[in-house]
Amino acid sequence: MSTSTGLRRTALYDEHGKHGARLVPFAGFEMPVQYTSILKEHDAVRHRAGLFDLSHMAQFVLDGPNVAPWAETLTINAVETMKPMQARYNIFCNAQGGAHDDTIFYRLNERWLLVVNGANAEKMWAHLNANIAEGVRLENLHGRNALIAIQGPKSLAMLQPHVDVDLSNLKYYFCAEGNVYGRPAVIARTGYTGEDGFELFVFGEHAPEIWSTLLRDNAGAGLEPCGLGARDVLRLEAGMPLYGHELTEEITPVQAGLQWALKTSKPEFIGRNALVEQMHRDDYSRVAGLIMKGRAPAREGYAVYYDGKPVGEIRSGSMAPSVGGQNIATALLAKEAATEGTVVEVDIRGTRHEATIVPLPFYKRAK
Amino acid sequence: MAQPENLLYSKEHEWVKIEGDMATIGITDYAQNSLGDIVYVELPRVGKAIDQFGNIGVVESVKAVSDLFTPVGGEVLEINAALEADPAAVNRDPYGAGWLFKVKLKDSAEKSNLLSATDYEKIAHD
Numbered sequence: 001m002s003t004s005t006g007l008r009r010t011a012l013y014d015e016h017g018k019h020g021a022r023l024v025p026f027a028g029f030e031m032p033v034q035y036t037s038i039l040k041e042h043d044a045v046r047h048r049a050g051l052f053d054l055s056h057m058a059q060f061v062l063d064g065p066n067v068a069p070w071a072e073t074l075t076i077n078a079v080e081t082m083k084p085m086q087a088r089y090n091i092f093c094n095a096q097g098g099a100h101d102d103t104i105f106y107r108l109n110e111r112w113l114l115v116v117n118g119a120n121a122e123k124m125w126a127h128l129n130a131n132i133a134e135g136v137r138l139e140n141l142h143g144r145n146a147l148i149a150i151q152g153p154k155s156l157a158m159l160q161p162h163v164d165v166d167l168s169n170l171k172y173y174f175c176a177e178g179n180v181y182g183r184p185a186v187i188a189r190t191g192y193t194g195e196d197g198f199e200l201f202v203f204g205e206h207a208p209e210i211w212s213t214l215l216r217d218n219a220g221a222g223l224e225p226c227g228l229g230a231r232d233v234l235r236l237e238a239g240m241p242l243y244g245h246e247l248t249e250e251i252t253p254v255q256a257g258l259q260w261a262l263k264t265s266k267p268e269f270i271g272r273n274a275l276v277e278q279m280h281r282d283d284y285s286r287v288a289g290l291i292m293k294g295r296a297p298a299r300e301g302y303a304v305y306y307d308g309k310p311v312g313e314i315r316s317g318s319m320a321p322s323v324g325g326q327n328i329a330t331a332l333l334a335k336e337a338a339t340e341g342t343v344v345e346v347d348i349r350g351t352r353h354e355a356t357i358v359p360l361p362f363y364k365r366a367k
Numbered sequence: 368m369a370q371p372e373n374l375l376y377s378k379e380h381e382w383v384k385i386e387g388d389m390a391t392i393g394i395t396d397y398a399q400n401s402l403g404d405i406v407y408v409e410l411p412r413v414g415k416a417i418d419q420f421g422n423i424g425v426v427e428s429v430k431a432v433s434d435l436f437t438p439v440g441g442e443v444l445e446i447n448a449a450l451e452a453d454p455a456a457v458n459r460d461p462y463g464a465g466w467l468f469k470v471k472l473k474d475s476a477e478k479s480n481l482l483s484a485t486d487y488e489k490i491a492h493d
Contacts, residue, residue, distance in 0.1 A: 037403060233429060295407055295451060296427075297407055
């Protein structure tokens with residue numbers, strides 16, 4: 001669906017209105033940035049659970065006998081070693097090693113689901129089609145299928161009564177094909193908040209009923225609709241990269257600290273040579289975590305200084321309720337400034353404010 | 368929330384309460400609601416001379432930095448120091464505990480450049 005503003009609407013647009021959402025343009029869609037308050041919604045996810053509409057993210061179905069070997073040549077992480085019903089984070093790079101997109105592959109029984117960032121949907125669709133191989137078929141479900149995430153420590157208890165899958169046996173980064181309120185769904189134990197949780201891939205026409213029934217049945221337990229504002233704070237606290245911030249066409253996975261996802265044992269994939277060379281040179285600017293000393297928040301684009309010299313810039317920043325209310329940030333910094341414990345300065349409206357480099361993530365949930 | 372009748376308003380969504388040559392300034396309920404959770408307020412130093420409608424600080428929510436303009440000119444007499452530890456007071460009580468700063472008025476004629484509660488109401492509903 002689209003409007004005179006040129007923005008598209010997800011299947012859950014009417015539900016957002018009912019809950020008083022504040023809508024903003026995001027990835028070409030009108031998306032809820034918040035319903036009541038970013039801080040209240042953040043609190044719901046950390047202590048109870050929150051419900052997110054992520055239908056702006058694009059779902060591509062990959063099908064055919066050659067999907068895995070084909071995808072190996074386009075991505076930095078391993079694909080062929082994935083078990084059926086396993087999910088895996090993966091990054092598509094350009095020849096210079098910069099990131100086209102960061103994604104999740106879901107290996108279903110008969111096909112694959114690839115979830116890409118909403119803002120990169122068209123670019124990625126073009127990229128996949130430009131590199132298409134024999135024995136691979138692609139289908140674009142962007143804007144047709146919905147994606148609903150339920151995230152937070154109570155999400156398992158809230159979701160279990162309404163699905164025909166044993167969620168307690170569903171491991172992190174695995175998924176199942178089942179039903180939610182009798183409607184077909186891929187149910188994945190994945191998320192972007194640093195909490196336990198599930199992502200539900202459902203048909204767009206079933207999404208409003210699933211959304212409103214989940215909220216109704218769990219209102220007493222504290223399930224709240226949550227917007228993209230809370231999601232951004234949650235993911236930053238959990239040290240997860242956001243495309244366009246910690247990863248871009250210029251910022252490589254090596255610079256973003258995502259070497260764990262880089263399988264240099266794979267003989268050939270786009271960007272491999274550049275990434276291996278960069279890793280060995282080890283002289284690159286890199287993404288580091290910062291905690292501000294004072295109360296002024298660091299924001300994207302602010303310059304960072306070390307020893308009086310400019311050494312980089314803030315890529316994301318926020319007040320962090322789960323990090324004692326301190327202001328946290330990521331910055332892309334010269335190597336010499338990016339070591340843990342280093343004190344740097346952030347230029348905020350012409351005044352330098354001290355910050356300390358800390359390891360990522362800022363927040364880790366109790367196991 | 369209705370706009371208090373005893374205050375004057377700017378188009379930039381600040382309110383001012385004038386008592387003699389003293390003015391107390393804050394942001395309106397509409398402004399705090401539009402901004403969302405306020406996490407930081409940067410105010411001018413006490414003693415600083417400021418001009419009507421000048422950009423004199425910032426109000427930051429979780430998501431965004433917004434410029435703060437003063438509805439009247441004069442000398443800054445006092446800032447609300449409690450906001451450093453509790454900026455959310457601006458959300459909870461924008462016309463009370465969430466006041467921002469006080470000014471010794473330079474020219475009381477500047478009042479004529481401000482809006483009444485009724486006129487402000489008309490621009491605070493889009």
